[in-house]
Amino acid sequence: MKYPKINTLWKRDENNKFKIIEGDYSCEEFINIEKWEVSEKIDGTNIRVFFEPKEKVAVRFGGRTDNAQIPTFLIDYLQKTFTKELLENNFEDVKKVILFGEGYGAKIQKGGGLYRKDVGFILFDIWLDGWWFKQEDVREIAKKLNIDCVPSIAIMNKEEIINYVKSKPKSICAIEEKIAEGIVARSHPLMLFRNGKPMMFKLKVEDYEKLKAP
Numbered sequence: 001m002k003y004p005k006i007n008t009l010w011k012r013d014e015n016n017k018f019k020i021i022e023g024d025y026s027c028e029e030f031i032n033i034e035k036w037e038v039s040e041k042i043d044g045t046n047i048r049v050f051f052e053p054k055e056k057v058a059v060r061f062g063g064r065t066d067n068a069q070i071p072t073f074l075i076d077y078l079q080k081t082f083t084k085e086l087l088e089n090n091f092e093d094v095k096k097v098i099l100f101g102e103g104y105g106a107k108i109q110k111g112g113g114l115y116r117k118d119v120g121f122i123l124f125d126i127w128l129d130g131w132w133f134k135q136e137d138v139r140e141i142a143k144k145l146n147i148d149c150v151p152s153i154a155i156m157n158k159e160e161i162i163n164y165v166k167s168k169p170k171s172i173c174a175i176e177e178k179i180a181e182g183i184v185a186r187s188h189p190l191m192l193f194r195n196g197k198p199m200m201f202k203l204k205v206e207d208y209e210k211l212k213a214p
Contacts (some may be wrong), residue, residue: 002065003046003100003125004197006184007070008207009158015124017153021205022069029036034157036185038151039166041202042122043181044112045070049078049121058084074103076120081147088130090144093126101147102127114178115171122148122173125198132198134155134190148173155188164205179205 007027011018025031046064061078063070070078082099091097105109107117123142126133133141135152142149151172156164161183171180182204191199 001039001048001098002154003048003126004200006202008205009161009185009201009203018210020211029193030158032200033187033191033199035155035188036158036161037136037154037188038156038161038183038185039124040153041182041184041204042102042104042150042173042178043109043122044102044115044122045074045108047074047078047101047103047121047158049082049099050100051082051084051091051099052095053084053088053091054095059087066100071107073107078103078121081121082145090141094176095129095160097129098127099123100127106126111178114174114176116175120148123152124150132190132192135186150184151154153167153168155183161185161203165205166208168205182207 008020009020009026009030009104011026013019013021046068047070048062050060050062052058059082061070061075078099087097097185101193103119103156104112104122105119106113108119123138126138139149139152153164165183168179171178182202184200184202187199193199
């Protein structure tokens with residue numbers, strides 16, 4: 001199971017995929033939702049942590065896709081961090097849990113060392129036996145597992161989100177000054193598309209910077 005693709009708020013120009021078409025929604029459902037829970041988008045590498053207690057290999061790790069390669073130093077960190085005992089103590093009587101997050105920090109993406117000088121995992125979503133967790137529950141699980149979690153910035157409407165991204169905000173997660181990559185916004189309260197995927201969108205700082213380009 002891959003993490004659902006997150007659409008940008010706006011459609012992209014068919015002749016220039018790097019440019020958004022502000023005002024033209026990528027999903028019609030976005031039009032009618034007034035409130036969104038906004039968190040920072042982290043520039044890292046997508047990581048999935050699988051926990052299936054009854055399987056021969058109870059804890060597994062994957063990237064964005066099954067064929068994605070995870071750096072050895074990140075695998076070492078994940079193996080030390082997500083032990084079978086830890087996950088068993090926090091997820092009882094479950095068939096399958098998937099923790100979705102980003103591997104981030106030094107040596108991961110350009111400027112990764114501005115987030116942290118070592119490597120880490122930052123959690124942003126949890127799927128458990130067919131259910132998606134609410135964000136406040138995701139943050140609570142992160143505390144119990146003693147791992148990082150993307151912080152909630154605020155509950156905003158679309159206009160507030162757009163103005164926030166246009167302001168080129170500083171990253172909340174970075175240890176040194178760094179412009180945030182952007183935001184991820186989830187409907188508040190959480191709602192699902194007809195296919196069962198969470199209703200959410202992303203918006204990057206560079207989306208508006210590229211609109212300024214000739």
